[in-house]
Amino acid sequence: MTAPGPTFDVVDLIRVKRDGGRLPDAAIDWLISAYARGQVPDEQMAAFAMAVVWRGMAPDELSRWTAAMVASGRRLDLGGLGRPTVDKHSTGGVGDKVSLVLVPLVAACGAAVPQLSGRGLGHTGGTLDKMEAIPGWRATLPLGRMRDLLAEVGGVICAASDDLAPADRRLYALRDVTGTVESIPLIASSIMSKTIAEGTSALVLDVKVGSGAFMTDRSRARELARAMVGLGTAGGVRTVALLTAMDTPLGRTAGNALEVAEAVETLRGGGPADVRAVTVALAREMLALVGLDGCDPAAALDDGRAYDGWRRMVAAQDGDPDASLPVARHVETLTAPTGGLVRRVEARAVGVAAWQLGAGRGRQQDAVSAAAGVRLLAVEGDRVPAGAPLAELHADDPVRLARATRTLAAAFEIGAAPPVGSTGPDRVLERITSAEE
Numbered sequence: 001m002t003a004p005g006p007t008f009d010v011v012d013l014i015r016v017k018r019d020g021g022r023l024p025d026a027a028i029d030w031l032i033s034a035y036a037r038g039q040v041p042d043e044q045m046a047a048f049a050m051a052v053v054w055r056g057m058a059p060d061e062l063s064r065w066t067a068a069m070v071a072s073g074r075r076l077d078l079g080g081l082g083r084p085t086v087d088k089h090s091t092g093g094v095g096d097k098v099s100l101v102l103v104p105l106v107a108a109c110g111a112a113v114p115q116l117s118g119r120g121l122g123h124t125g126g127t128l129d130k131m132e133a134i135p136g137w138r139a140t141l142p143l144g145r146m147r148d149l150l151a152e153v154g155g156v157i158c159a160a161s162d163d164l165a166p167a168d169r170r171l172y173a174l175r176d177v178t179g180t181v182e183s184i185p186l187i188a189s190s191i192m193s194k195t196i197a198e199g200t201s202a203l204v205l206d207v208k209v210g211s212g213a214f215m216t217d218r219s220r221a222r223e224l225a226r227a228m229v230g231l232g233t234a235g236g237v238r239t240v241a242l243l244t245a246m247d248t249p250l251g252r253t254a255g256n257a258l259e260v261a262e263a264v265e266t267l268r269g270g271g272p273a274d275v276r277a278v279t280v281a282l283a284r285e286m287l288a289l290v291g292l293d294g295c296d297p298a299a300a301l302d303d304g305r306a307y308d309g310w311r312r313m314v315a316a317q318d319g320d321p322d323a324s325l326p327v328a329r330h331v332e333t334l335t336a337p338t339g340g341l342v343r344r345v346e347a348r349a350v351g352v353a354a355w356q357l358g359a360g361r362g363r364q365q366d367a368v369s370a371a372a373g374v375r376l377l378a379v380e381g382d383r384v385p386a387g388a389p390l391a392e393l394h395a396d397d398p399v400r401l402a403r404a405t406r407t408l409a410a411a412f413e414i415g416a417a418p419p420v421g422s423t424g425p426d427r428v429l430e431r432i433t434s435a436e437e
């Protein structure tokens, strides 16, 4: 099958972008469609992506590019559920277990939350990897069953099917191996094409900023958030973004089963203050977007409604909410080399240590260990004597412990002066809404 419309010379399109020009709409539609169908080779698309890294895209060009990525596959219709649809997407951070709490929480307030997730790559964990630590839980769901669960339970976390934005699937894999991930238009279109295709009517973006995030710089994070909010709005999805701090891990755990346990504590009204605060802030935004702001998410955590929703959600996908979570065969403790105040626990190093312990994957096809990860026993602002326990390292494979211990030791800065750059538990730095508001 050939791509629709006129056929373009890909070398001409690469030259236009290389020289800072704007592609005509018909050329964008053709390029994305032809690439998704395997009619444009990877080397040409890689050259085009590199030209975008250097030259960027005009706002209307980016909207068209994103719409073409959505049109490369199926766009789900989630109308008629009897509940308004709203989702959250995070750009990824260390210890970010928010989705596990947020999906049943917002569902308990009356919304339908279709969270179609992916698996993690590198030092930030993926939501599906975390959920798969629950014995029996299955990530794949036929569309009909997903709709039924959204109507009945209100929340679904499952794997996105291959026919949602297939052009992005191919392009993201290519960008990953050609040094072309770090481009605001390419990141924004990649994330938003998948989210628009999943069929939600409203969306809250959690754009993480800091050493453990994709965007280490606040002004770049703001630019990404603005681009994504613009694309969502243009695609008919009411979209708001929060910029949240990710210099230090969220909560006290990084690793699949360890994070599930912490999410469950939060669902039961406890858990770390920062996990609860970020979750409640995002829930308030989601509920406001769909007119359900009469529901107080903090109350739904405290009175058991969110936890009930979690149990139903897990059981609906064959998980056992009462089963014990996997436990690592080897646990070692990192201790403080000197006494003093914990001035910093650097997010990226904690994420890399968890990954080295087996919690994350280096390549898309690798398996992950459900039990591996890091539990922080001291966090920023704590005063510790020399020799005090700072963190536990959990691994199934003891060979992994030595390197991860060195990485984790470097994450801690202990000194006499108070913590540097601490943002407090709520972590919300900025709120970005569409320009028309």
Ligand code: URA
Pocket (backbone or CB within 6 Å): 172, 181, 186, 187, 188, 190, 191
């Ligand atoms: N996540 C995505 O889905 N795409 C990107 O380009 C970056 C992060």
